[in-house]
Amino acid sequence: MTAATGTFPEIPFFDLRVEEEDLEAVAETLRSGWLTMGPRTEKFEAMFAEYVGARHAVAVSSCTAALHLAYLCAGVGEGDEVIVPAFTFAATAAAVIYCGGTPVFADIPGKHDLGIDPEDVERKITDRTKAVCAVHFAGYPAPVETLRELCDRHGIALIEDAAHGPGATLGGRAIGTFGLASCFSFFSNKVLSVGEGGMLVTDDDEVAARSRRLRSYGMTSGTWARHSQATNTYDVTELGYNYKLDEPRSAMLMSRLGRLDREIERRRELIMIYRRSLSEMDGLTVPYCDEDVATASGYVMPILLDDPEFQREFRTRLRERHGVQTSVFYPATHEFTAYRELYRDVSLPNTELAARTEVTIPLFAHLTDEEQKRVIEGIRDSLR
Numbered sequence: 070m071t072a073a074t075g076t077f078p079e080i081p082f083f084d085l086r087v088e089e090e091d092l093e094a095v096a097e098t099l100r101s102g103w104l105t106m107g108p109r110t111e112k113f114e115a116m117f118a119e120y121v122g123a124r125h126a127v128a129v130s131s132c133t134a135a136l137h138l139a140y141l142c143a144g145v146g147e148g149d150e151v152i153v154p155a156f157t158f159a160a161t162a163a164a165v166i167y168c169g170g171t172p173v174f175a176d177i178p179g180k181h182d183l184g185i186d187p188e189d190v191e192r193k194i195t196d197r198t199k200a201v202c203a204v205h206f207a208g209y210p211a212p213v214e215t216l217r218e219l220c221d222r223h224g225i226a227l228i229e230d231a232a233h234g235p236g237a238t239l240g241g242r243a244i245g246t247f248g249l250a251s252c253f254s255f256f257s258n259k260v261l262s263v264g265e266g267g268m269l270v271t272d273d274d275e276v277a278a279r280s281r282r283l284r285s286y287g288m289t290s291g292t293w294a295r296h297s298q299a300t301n302t303y304d305v306t307e308l309g310y311n312y313k314l315d316e317p318r319s320a321m322l323m324s325r326l327g328r329l330d331r332e333i334e335r336r337r338e339l340i341m342i343y344r345r346s347l348s349e350m351d352g353l354t355v356p357y358c359d360e361d362v363a364t365a366s367g368y369v370m371p372i373l374l375d376d377p378e379f380q381r382e383f384r385t386r387l388r389e390r391h392g393v394q395t396s397v398f399y400p401a402t403h404e405f406t407a408y409r410e411l412y413r414d415v416s417l418p419n420t421e422l423a424a425r426t427e428v429t430i431p432l433f434a435h436l437t438d439e440e441q442k443r444v445i446e447g448i449r450d451s452l453r
């Protein structure tokens with residue numbers, strides 16, 4: 070069963086396939102009668118912590134919620150600055166504002182590397198900087214070792230926005246294990262997806278304990294703990310939120326986690342075929358072309374057009390002539406209506422160019438060889 074049935078484009082840029090084992094896991098959960106966060110969520114947290122090799126994994130309702138909690142745990146509050154990329158999904162910066170802080174945007178290195186540029190980060194550190202957030206763009210590891218060293222030197226926290234990244238590694242170590250806290254997304258189009266969901270991962274016992282309280286109204290015990298009679302009272306020790314992940318989604322995520330490495334392997338195969346075919350074409354650049362694909366999660370396949378005026382037309386040709394859906398990862402955050410006025414003096418040349426030239430082409434584990442050939446030929450034709 071896939072989302073592409075019906076009115077969707079012939080070849081979507083992502084597609085979520087729900088297998089029988091996922092349906093069975095969810096059905097079994099529904100039959101159990103316990104639907105809010107409980108034993109399955111706890112089990113999924115343990116499995117995910119083991120998968121990335123971290124001490125703690127705290128399941129939450131979205132990666133945005135995880136980012137909010139991570140920034141709070143890094144001490145971000147009124148008047149504080151957090152350095153983030155603008156070439157990312159809007160949530161990376163928005164969660165800073167939830168805490169009363171100000172996002173300060175750093176540029177990307179250029180068209181071969183769309184992650185955050187450590188040199189620009191360093192230039193933007195002030196005495197108000199509380200944290201730096203690195204996005205592992207498209208599932209390629211950001212330079213988190215360099216950033217960690219930089220953050221340690223300035224006494225500020227490194228947060229990883231690992232929304233794109235389960236399965237990605239740096240120096241043999243899973244991304245998501247370098248920062249004070251790291252945030253994963255299980256949104257529909259992610260490599261490990263369930264619709265809506267997220268995970269905060271940390272090695273820090275206090276960050277883990279505080280995140281657990283904050284995701285559940287600031288309470289000292291949860292509904293499941295009271296139901297299972299581990300405790301029968303609770304206190305509210307600080308202002309918290311309702312950021313819990315429920316049982317059906319935890320069950321589906323556990324089922325999907327079992328297939329994740331296999332699916333990532335197929336994504337990597339497809340990336341290598343794309344790299345070989347597309348890097349020979351005039352008019353575009355394939356970012357990360359020289360990066361070892363074995364360290365990437367294979368979340369999305371970005372290409373950059375040479376001509377910044379051609380993005381819309383190229384996408385229209387691919388859709389109308391070839392039935393191929395594309396997306397843009399990403400419009401620059403500081404150029405959105407909600408940010409534009411406040412950031413009118415900010416110039417991020419590499420980000421701005423990438424936002425005007427990037428096109429995200431279809432990539433998902435069950436994309437067939439035949440479909441991929443159609444995408445490649447469609448691109449060749451649409452460039453003309």
Ligand SMILES: Cc1ncc(COP(=O)(O)O)c(C=O)c1O
Nearest residue numbers: 131132133158160232254255256
């Ligand atoms: C880089 C990045 N950060 C954060 C998010 C927010 O994740 P969620 O939708 O789980 O809140 C996303 C995508 O959705 C993302 O791509």
